[in-house]
Amino acid sequence: MKLTILGCHSATPRWDANPTSQILEVKGHLFLIDCAEGTQVQLRRFKVKFSRVKHIFISHLHGDHFFGLVGLISTFRLLGREADLHIYGPKGIKDAVLLQLKLGKSYTNYKLFFHELESKEPQLLFEDDKVSVTTIPLDHRIYTNGFLFQEKLGERKLDVEKARSLNVEMSYYNKIKKGADAPTKDGGLVLNSLITLDPDPAKSYAYCSDTAYYPRIITQITNVTALYHESTFLQKDQALAVKTKHSTAQEAAQIAVAAKVGQLILGHYSGRYGNYNLFKEEANQYFENVTLAQDGKVIDIN
Amino acid sequence: MKLTILGCHSATPRWDANPTSQILEVKGHLFLIDCAEGTQVQLRRFKVKFSRVKHIFISHLHGDHFFGLVGLISTFRLLGREADLHIYGPKGIKDAVLLQLKLGKSYTNYKLFFHELESKEPQLLFEDDKVSVTTIPLDHRIYTNGFLFQEKLGERKLDVEKARSLNVEMSYYNKIKKGADAPTKDGGLVLNSLITLDPDPAKSYAYCSDTAYYPRIITQITNVTALYHESTFLQKDQALAVKTKHSTAQEAAQIAVAAKVGQLILGHYSGRYGNYNLFKEEANQYFENVTLAQDGKVIDIN
Structure with a gap:
């Protein structure tokens, strides 16, 4: 990831x-998460091959998370896109986009699918044989979801050299990767574990923005490889966080600790502080592996 | 200007x-003309004191002229704006903006007035004692207006030294500036022209984008100080211009010649050419005083 x-x-x-937007690359997919004004320019700036984006996940309908969506959809049209595009976001997102396209008589020449969300329970949005995406209901001033991206455990890795040396039938290789024991050319049987290695561990990424401190999410995100949790404020301004239904860096870290995540990524900083290291310092008092989101930063999730 | x-x-x-947006400063007003995605960032980048903008004129509802509007309106709210804001643009613009604000429960805390346009005839949009703004109906794929900004002729300039030396009554100064002859303290009368100078000539700016070659506008923009006329294409791609209802640099220059304008400003370039000087070279074959619009360029209109 x-x-x-x-x-x-x-x-x-x-x-x-720039306000919030992220690209997650996982198992051949390029998922766009939120789409503030200017996102299409950031995609170009950071040389993301954004024609490969087929799924866009919008957490909520505040401008700093979705005002760039209609522009990106229009640009895809101008660039001659043909591939389907799926948009997942709160109810109303379809009207907002289509009204603007209609006013400009700028209908897309590719298929645009809207998946409008209303549920307050986790909901499976996308799934194939390698990855799934589920909503994480959050607590903000308007209806908001985070998103949980989970890899599925891959096949076992075949040690081809070893399989050959043990005279294993090649026609069984695919079954062996799925866990079967291995018939040999001379009629024997080799234990699967002797000629395969465990698959790479399945990684997971939880994106949680925007939200008040909301311990209800902990069960769902326990043990994720990486958690992005918004930290709009520092703890000294917790009253503001409560009022605006945002979180502090300390609260984000407390969620990370409780959910035993591998890595905490902070972001969605208020402009009032100037020094982003203050967020890291505050979170580090509770949780060690903290990364600061910064425009253009590429983070390996491992 | x-x-x-x-x-x-x-x-x-x-x-x-960036796509189209301009700021016109005239007689204390800061008029915003069109508002593509990213306009608010450009306003900051070029250090425009954009809280002073009270009137925004949107030519048409293609994204490259209006997708930045809702973001700017939201930002004004976040910056604590209190002054009224007037938006002039095609019918539908109000719904597009308000739907998005409503979805985010992000109503403005200042007064927002929409002036929706439908007329295909020139229409006076704004007028005070110093300046007026009128639509210039254009010919594009969707309903589109240009805008004509006209200064009003100011008062005559009083030559105070000379008025004093001729013993003119100070209490008459205001009337003299309006053209009255001047009574002197000893009961005489001085001709107005002896103690006043002509006011600065009234300047005017015609903004015409987007439009096909459309000679119907010539009457309305004759003798303007400066004309901005879109030149999306070069003449060698005139077929494309016709098809998409845009203009070539040559056509823009021909309009400038026929309307006897003082200065022609070109812009709205297609990305296909790479070298903007080609637009100037083409236009210069017909009209001498050509300026290329470029992001961040400040043009004196005199």
Whole structure:
């Protein structure tokens, strides 16, 4: 899994700082998560091959998470896109996009599917043989979901050299990768574990923005490889966080500890602090493996 | 009049090139003309004091002219704006903006007035004692207006030294500036022209984008100080211009010649050419005073 931060700030786009958007590359997919104004420019700036994006996940309908969506959809049309595009987001997102396209008589010449969300329970949005995406219901001023991206455990890795040396039938290789024991050319049987290695561990990424401190999510995100949790404020401004239904860096770290995640990524910073290291320092008092989201940063999730 | 180009390109925003938006400063007003995605960032980048913008004119509802509007309106709210804001644009613009604000429960805390346009005849949109703004109906794929910004002729300039030396009554100064002859303290009368100078000539700016070659506008823009006329294509691609209802640089220049304008500003370039000087060279074959719009360029209109 490779996460590219396209924008890590809250509120408004600035010359040197974009609001929230991320690209997650996982098992051949390029998932776009949130799409603030300017996201398409960030995609170009950081040289993401964004024609490969087929699924866009929008957490909620505040501008700093979705005002760039209609522009990206239009740009796909201008670039001659033919592949289907799936948009997952709160109810109303379809009307907002289609009304604007209609006013400009700018209908897409590719298929655009909207998957509108209303449920307050986790909901499976996408699944294939390698990965699944599920909503993480959050607690914000308007209806908001985070997203849980989970790899599925791959096949066992065949040690071809060893299989050959033990005279294993080649026609059985695919079954062996799925866990079967291995018939040999001379009529014997080799234990699967002798000629295969465990698959790479399945990784997972939980994206949680925007949200108040909301311990209800802990069960769902326990043991994820990496958690992005918004930290709009520092703890000294917790009253503001409560009022606006955002979180502090300390609260994000407390969620990370309780959920035993591998790595905590912070972001959605308020512009009032100037120094992002303050967020890391605060979170580090509770949780060690903290990474600061920054525009353009690429984070390996392992 | 001072014109700041915030974006001069057609179609899609890119890392180093923004679609159409301009700021016209005239007689204390800061008028925003069109508002592509990224306009608010350009306003910050070029250090425009954009809280002073009270009137926004949107030519048409293609994304490269209006997808930045809702974001700017939201940012004004986050910055604590209190002043009224007036939006002038095609019918439908109000629904598009308000639907998005409503979905985010992000209503403005300042007064937002929409002036929706449908007329195919020139229409006075704004007028005070110093300036007026009128639509210029254009010919594009969807309903589109240009805008004509006209200064009003100011008062005559009083030569105070000379008025004093001729013993003119100070209490008459205001009337003299309006053209009255001047009573003197000893009961005489001085001709107005002896103690006043002509006011600065009234300047005017015609913004015409997007449009096919459309000679019908010539009457309305005759003798303007400066004409911005879109030139999406070069003449060798005139067939494309006809098909998409855009203009070539040659056509823009021919309009400038026929309307006897003082200065022609070109913009809304297609990305296919790479070298913007080609637009100037083509237009210069017909009209001498040609300026290329470029992001960040400030143009004095005199």
